[in-house]
Amino acid sequence: MSDATTNMTSDPMLEAIVGPTPGQMLRKRIFGHQGLMIGVVVLGILVLVAIFAPLLAPHDPYAQSLMARMKPPVFLGGTWEHPLGTDHLGRDYLSRLIYGARVSLMIGVVAATISGVIGTAMGVAAGYFGGKVDAVVTYLINVRLAMPVVLVALAVVAILGGSLQVVIVVLGLLLWDRFAVVMRASTLQVRGREYVAAAKAVGCSTPRILMSEIMPNIANNLIVVMTLEMAHAILLEAALSFLGLGVQPPTPSWGLMVSEGKNMMLFEPWMVLIPGAVLFVLVLAINLMGDGLRDVTAPENRS
Amino acid sequence: MLNFILKRLGLAVLVAFTVSFISFSLMFLSGDPAAALAGETASDQDVEAIRVLYGFDRPMLVQYWDWLSSALVGDLGESYYFKLPVSSLIAERLQVTMLLGLCGISFALLTAVPLGVAAAIRPNSIIDRIALFLSVAGQAMPSFWFGLILIVVFSIQLGWLPPSGTATWRHFIMPTIVLGYYAMPAIMRLTRAGMLEVLSSEYIRTARAKGASEFTVLFKHALRNAIIPVVSLAAVQMGFMLGGSIVVESIFALHGAGYLAWESIARNDLPTVQALILVFSLFYIVFTFLSDVLNAWLDPRMRAG
Numbered sequence: 001m002s003d004a005t006t007n008m009t010s011d012p013m014l015e016a017i018v019g020p021t022p023g024q025m026l027r028k029r030i031f032g033h034q035g036l037m038i039g040v041v042v043l044g045i046l047v048l049v050a051i052f053a054p055l056l057a058p059h060d061p062y063a064q065s066l067m068a069r070m071k072p073p074v075f076l077g078g079t080w081e082h083p084l085g086t087d088h089l090g091r092d093y094l095s096r097l098i099y100g101a102r103v104s105l106m107i108g109v110v111a112a113t114i115s116g117v118i119g120t121a122m123g124v125a126a127g128y129f130g131g132k133v134d135a136v137v138t139y140l141i142n143v144r145l146a147m148p149v150v151l152v153a154l155a156v157v158a159i160l161g162g163s164l165q166v167v168i169v170v171l172g173l174l175l176w177d178r179f180a181v182v183m184r185a186s187t188l189q190v191r192g193r194e195y196v197a198a199a200k201a202v203g204c205s206t207p208r209i210l211m212s213e214i215m216p217n218i219a220n221n222l223i224v225v226m227t228l229e230m231a232h233a234i235l236l237e238a239a240l241s242f243l244g245l246g247v248q249p250p251t252p253s254w255g256l257m258v259s260e261g262k263n264m265m266l267f268e269p270w271m272v273l274i275p276g277a278v279l280f281v282l283v284l285a286i287n288l289m290g291d292g293l294r295d296v297t298a299p300e301n302r303s
Numbered sequence: 304m305l306n307f308i309l310k311r312l313g314l315a316v317l318v319a320f321t322v323s324f325i326s327f328s329l330m331f332l333s334g335d336p337a338a339a340l341a342g343e344t345a346s347d348q349d350v351e352a353i354r355v356l357y358g359f360d361r362p363m364l365v366q367y368w369d370w371l372s373s374a375l376v377g378d379l380g381e382s383y384y385f386k387l388p389v390s391s392l393i394a395e396r397l398q399v400t401m402l403l404g405l406c407g408i409s410f411a412l413l414t415a416v417p418l419g420v421a422a423a424i425r426p427n428s429i430i431d432r433i434a435l436f437l438s439v440a441g442q443a444m445p446s447f448w449f450g451l452i453l454i455v456v457f458s459i460q461l462g463w464l465p466p467s468g469t470a471t472w473r474h475f476i477m478p479t480i481v482l483g484y485y486a487m488p489a490i491m492r493l494t495r496a497g498m499l500e501v502l503s504s505e506y507i508r509t510a511r512a513k514g515a516s517e518f519t520v521l522f523k524h525a526l527r528n529a530i531i532p533v534v535s536l537a538a539v540q541m542g543f544m545l546g547g548s549i550v551v552e553s554i555f556a557l558h559g560a561g562y563l564a565w566e567s568i569a570r571n572d573l574p575t576v577q578a579l580i581l582v583f584s585l586f587y588i589v590f591t592f593l594s595d596v597l598n599a600w601l602d603p604r605m606r607a608g
Contacts, residue, residue, distance in 0.1 A: 151580055269455045283442075
């Protein structure tokens with residue numbers, strides 16, 4: 001069947017009749033989706049910035065300079081020595097922003113991975129086995145949803161002491177709810193398909209059915225939830241750090257930079273505006289990518 | 304329907320008890336609560352005295368039972384910092400948070416529903432694009448940053464609104480917008496999707512065919528059906544917002560329960576933190592339960608079953 005299709009599409013006359021292959025249609029959907037493309041490009045740039053931070057940053061993000069405190073950015077009358085100015089300790093703002101991309105992206109990726117593993121395991125088990133397993137997972141999801149995330153995360157981080165690792169683990173252990181909900185629903189949809197029944201009929205073991213029949217067919221939803229939860233984790237870390245109970249100084253976290261700039265807000269509003277704007281752009285890019293992936297992989301569910 | 308409600312009620316009660324246990328266990332996460340309470344300079348005897356005084360020497364489950372049975376009659380212990388009963392402290396602070404939550408959800412509904420309807424009437428029009436932009440931006444906007452921008456613009460630059468406090472209704476304008484904008488995107492998307500689905504259905508075509516005016520079609524036939532899921536989403540969002548008010552209250556220095564939570568966490572005032580986690584969770588549980596009941600009541604298919 002697939003051989004026949006590739007042969008036919010090589011003929012322009014026949015191509016007009018049979019239309020593009022599924023692969024071509026997918027590529028067309030991906031590249032034709034404006035939001036997805038913007039998200040991928042912006043996120044790609046920010047990832048590169050984070051990876052090459054030591055090469056890109058003009059100064060050491062931790063180096064303080066009492067001689068150069070609160071210098072304005074270049075567009076507010078500053079100099080190119082510090083393109084985005086310096087903070088209240090004379091640290092270069094641009095360098096701190098560049099290193100801050102590392103903090104945010106690391107938190108997003110690692111926290112979403114931890115919660116993704118927990119949530120997927122729970123959701124797939126609930127959807128596939130049903131019955132008591134499903135009842136327990138539904139109950140756990142309800143418990144998790146009832147807990148106010150910001151409050152619990154703040155309390156736990158405050159008790160255990162704020163550090164990058166603690167924040168990542170706490171967020172990872174808290175944000176699995178959407179994974180569990182979506183993976184459960186996706187598994188329910190897939191479990192009744194013929195190929196699952198066929199795998200059962202030929203005597204495949206349950207782990208094998210889960211790994212090679214169920215998982216590949218729900219992976220697209222997993223990726224979508226993963227991106228959205230990455231954005232969620234990044235926003236939460238910024239909020240925790242802003243409240244002074246997340247990542248601790250002198251780590252260059254964007255939320256922390258907003259919090260430090262807040263005290264100077266009356267005279268130097270740019271100290272709040274710049275790190276917040278970067279955070280907004282990063283989260284926006286991730287969300288655009290997530291929404292775009294959902295549209296592209298499931299065009300019938302487009303909202 | 305009674306069966307459905309009883310099942311939901313059972314789950315809600317079970318969840319409430321679990322949450323109470325989790326928030327109680329928080330105290331033991333730090334290791335020794337007596338040592339934490341006594342402070343770093345306390346001697347071993349002091350720590351021991353505090354341990355006996357507060358009953359930390361008993362088994363954890365006994366302490367939990369003790370805490371739970373007093374919590375059930377409204378006694379949530381005494382705040383380490385204020386030396387006042389936690390329940391009266393929270394009751395006093397909750398008024399501001401409830402008011403803020405109500406304002407926030409009203410703002411979200413009053414902007415999201417009309418926008419969602421307008422966007423659904425003309426898909427891909429300018430209004431639809433503006434609505435989409437607002438919802439995408441709202442989902443990516445860090446609420447603390449948005450609040451600070453509003454303060455910079457409306458308090459510092461223009462001098463129109465007070466930056467912090469709760470004295471007058473004008474103090475609530477910016478917090479309402481920040482909190483409401485947080486809930487708006489989800490409500491708007493759901494309204495738009497629901498309207499689009501309903502507008503393409505058979506009975507709308509019938510209503511149009513029999514010559515009903517566009518106004519009647521949109522508001523009497525379409526919106527009525529599209530709004531059902533929105534109502535239950537709004538109830539759930541309300542539960543989320545009360546928990547999320549902690550950020551907004553700290554930016555605008557609104558002395559509500561969220562602000563109290565932030566202060567108490569910073570001061571290591573564990574009885575207050577435990578109680579607040581429990582109270583916010585209970586609000587969420589009650590709101591989701593109500594939304595389930597409301598959904599069942601509004602949807603005739605569920606009413607029959």
